[in-house]
Ligand SMILES: NC(=O)c1ccc[n+]([C@@H]2O[C@H](COP(=O)([O-])OP(=O)(O)OC[C@H]3O[C@@H](n4cnc5c(N)ncnc54)[C@H](O)[C@@H]3O)[C@@H](O)[C@H]2O)c1
């Protein structure tokens with residue numbers, strides 16, 4: 349029964365004996381609070397000090413910030429690719445590393461646009477020069493589907509490939525992860541929805557990244573759209589972590605301004621959600637905060653001039669560090685809600701995040717003012733002399749200003765989102781794996797309101 353409560357209130361790591369420890373700034377939902385009391389579980393820090401707006405008082409904030417930093421008896425886990433290569437020219441080294449895997453024939457998972465531009469052949473020609481055969485699957489859609497995974501897997505089996513290489517942005521990486529996982533575990537990809545459902549390591553997987561970005565080239569996340577339900581399934585499994593992650597900014601120079609902006613805002617969202625996450629740690633805070641600073645400084649430059657090599661390189665590092673952060677800490681409601689928009693309307697992931705980000709930050713403000721005020725500083729706001737609350741609001745305004753500067757659409761209505769779809773999307777957002785680590789746990793009505801605020 350207790351386990352059920354813990355699962356329902358998304359607090360798996362905070363329960364010790366009969367005491368439920370709430371992480372700094374975490375407010376338990378009224379339903380979970382009642383259930384905890386019914387079960388005789390003592391809430392060690394509950395929201396008794398919140399005022400009627402749900403704002404934690406200064407004394408409570410002080411107590412929270414001085415409490416032992418790890419309320420989680422389970423500690424934190426950090427998962428990374430075996431090798432990561434970053435910086436201009438690192439693809440050469442990546443091809444050497446691929447050769448060292450002793451592969452004979454690779455399945456290259458990519459998309460039709462990149463194949464048409466000639467980028468794919470420029471890379472596969474280099475494989476062939478090294479004696480590595482390459483078969484190309486270029487059917488991956490943005491928001492890759494279960495059908496994409498089946499097609500790619502059939503091709504892998506038909507050609508008896510021994511290694512999978514993804515070449516592109518988050519969509520080819522996720523599709524390749526799913527193919528490589530099924531190749532060694534069998535079944536269908538929906539069998540692996542959730543956390544660590546597989547038993548075997550996936551086929552050797554090398555991810556060559558061309559956007560900045562999702563960081564999918566280095567994470568244990570794999571997001572596949574179920575074509576029947578139009579829901580994006582989150583497969584969170586250490587067995588899908590690529591063996592080698594390659595971020596050569598040379599491959600990112602060709603991104604148009606709109607794609608640069610959308611993918612860059614995805615990276616910023618990863619960093620901010622990881623920083624605010626209920627499962628954040630000093631390690632994830634360090635990389636998330638650096639990622640926020642780099643995006644604030646270099647994303648406008650990369651959007652303005654795609655050939656700005658310094659900006660492209662710094663964005664590659666920024667998105668990678670944001671990935672290091674959320675791969676361990678998890679994300680939050682921006683992603684839980686964006687996945688619904690991607691699944692239902694096929695909208696670009698980065699655009700959905702960008703539109704929702706300031707609204708979810710505002711929702712989290714009552715419990716995360718301190719951390720949001722840090723975010724404001726990392727974004728470059730002058731917060732001198734301001735209290736946490738005022739500084740946090742400045743940070744949210746700065747995100748809105750940045751959205752305008754890089755030219756990302758401001759509303760979901762412009763994207764064709766319909767008000768009548770909101771209740772179903774809110775229900776599914778609360779079930780999404782990313783919702784668990786949002787610092788403030790909400791009701792369906794609250795999630796609906798956030799969607800409406802973003803219309
Ligand atoms: N697994 C994870 O950790 C994770 C994290 C965040 C997002 N995602 C997923 O990633 C997907 C989004 O990926 P994305 O934003 O990188 O875009 P994408 O891979 O869907 O690509 C979008 C478009 O950009 C084009 N493109 C890619 N690189 C280019 C380049 N260098 N120059 C010109 N065009 C280029 C592609 O051909 C495609 O048409 C979503 O499905 C999302 O759910 C996964």
Ligand SMILES: [Zn+2]
Pocket residue numbers: 562614617618683697701
């Ligand atoms: Zn994302």
